[in-house]
Amino acid sequence: MTVFDDYIQLGLLGEGSFGKVYKVQSKKDNAYYAMKEISYGQMKAKEKELLVSEVNLLRKLEHTSIVRYIDRYQDKARCIMYIVMEFCGAGDLSKYIKQCKQAHKYMDEEQVWSVFLQILSAVDYCHNPPSTSQLQQKLVNRDLKPANVFLTDQKTIKVGDFGLCRLLEDNQIARTNVGTPLYMAPELLENKSYNEKVDIWSLGCILYEMCALQPPYVATSMESLKIKVAGGVRPLVPSQYSADLKNVINLMLQKDSMKRPGTKQLLQLSCISTRLNFVKPMPQQQVIAPQIAIVEQVNRIPQLPPMQQQQQYVPYQPKPTESELRRREQDLKMKEQLLSQQEAACRQRCMQLGLNYDLI
Known part of the structure; x- marks a missing residue:
């Protein structure tokens, strides 16, 4: 049996070095899914290990804010692996932030909190897997960024693309340098040993970008980025956002990983714990290119007004003493x-x- 016995290929969603991602429709239930087509014939042994590891990890992840694995197929003759996952037609957070920036409008603060809490919940699940989970070890994402945070058709959040993840034993320290530079923790930029706190830094970068509409440290080269991160100089968060939000960002963007809070510590902060049961769907925008995520039928509160009705973007003009x-x-x-x-x-x-x- 091949993947095309069960699914109808509808269109290309994107492509990378080793494969492509298609939108497909199930012949059994007519539902839409995303299918990764990965060619492993030219892969090195280490890359093949990462592919197998990603598939095995996806099968274990069961969380409402994480992209869910559906099935896999293998064409050994053509050296192709097909991975079927749940699909989202509302794009990703990176494109959403870009639209806000182009429209010169900030995201509503409660919307920022809502997105952040859904991502934090997914990261907490990975860092502290429950005893009932198939995931028995701590999982470090190492590549958290807006482009890997997907929006479902119900405008809720799903974290996806776990290709660079790594399982860690308790108290284990890793050394592999991976990730996307603008969201990489200082210890990764310096190729030093690290633990799950690298995900906290990346999450802080995402939260900052949702407020400022740009990453905290922007540079054109790795050396320049290292200098900016080491200096700790970044533009102030716009004045319209609360002190609580700015404080959480500062806590996560501490250069010393030992001083960064873990997910459990963050969840215990009063400004976060009081919002845990309040999740707002993303406001309706123009159609964004579909990405991989979950289509999940959930009951949510009414959506926010369209972007053009939201608060105007006003450059920050502080009046210090x-x-x-x-x-x-x-x-x-x-x-x-x-x-x-x-x-x-x-x-x-x-x-x-x-x-x-x-x-x-």
């Missing part, structure tokens, strides 16, 4: 001095390696 301005000026000078020293060190290192720093 004179003493606050002096303090900020001193802080800025200190940070600029630190960045200058770090850049000088990088230039010297490049000279030793025979590289042109300005071209990196």
